[in-house]
């Protein structure tokens with residue numbers, strides 16, 4: 001699966017990428033009440049412009065992305081000096097208050113996550129096949145301290161459409177995956193997209209319990 005993502009980026013098959021920040025981020029992030037200055041984890045970040053929006057709103061960002069191509073495109077499209085270093089298996093690049101860790105999200109561990117106090121998932125959970133989604137929800141919970149908030153934008157496909165990625169992840173599955181470690185509030189469902197029938201759902205999550213619960 002990892003090779004397939006690298007191939008997609010090399011071949012420019014990145015229909016998931018948006019040319020502007022996601023309206024649900026703009027609409028809902030302020031109400032989460034995340035303190036300015038709090039570092040936001042963006043798992044499976046691609047070259048999402050949502051990271052620039054978060055940075056402009058006083059949040060240092062830590063994005064994690066497998067594909068070097070995505071990170072290089074993001075940096076080339078940005079402004080400012082880029083500094084680079086290595087940390088374990090990750091190649092880390094920093095531009096302004098955005099740091100991008102190139103590598104596998106599942107290899108990113110709590111020691112590296114010390115300063116993270118919020119998260120933003122748009123099309124990360126739904127990029128993963130069913131068998132990996134449980135691992136994703138648990139791993140995310142390990143990285144996020146109790147009391148921290150995050151926004152999750154998921155997606156369902158038209159009834160009977162079992163393709164993916166993006167995979168169809170309904171409200172029931174989202175609750176089953178995250179409720180053991182997070183309080184969830186379902187904020188909205190988008191309208192089905194004409195043509196694809198994809199329909200986004202937006203959730204606010206608050207990490208509960210002691211770390212590693």
Ligand SMILES: C[S@@+](CC[C@H](N)C(=O)[O-])C[C@H]1O[C@@H](n2cnc3c(N)ncnc32)[C@H](O)[C@@H]1O
Pocket residue numbers: 002005006016017018043044045046047048064065066067070103104105106122123124127
């Ligand atoms: C559907 S895209 C979403 C990207 C971004 N969140 C956005 O909204 O544009 C999923 C991204 O996750 C990356 N990815 C997939 N599996 C990953 C993993 N295990 N660790 C890090 N990145 C991964 C892919 O390369 C791809 O860029």
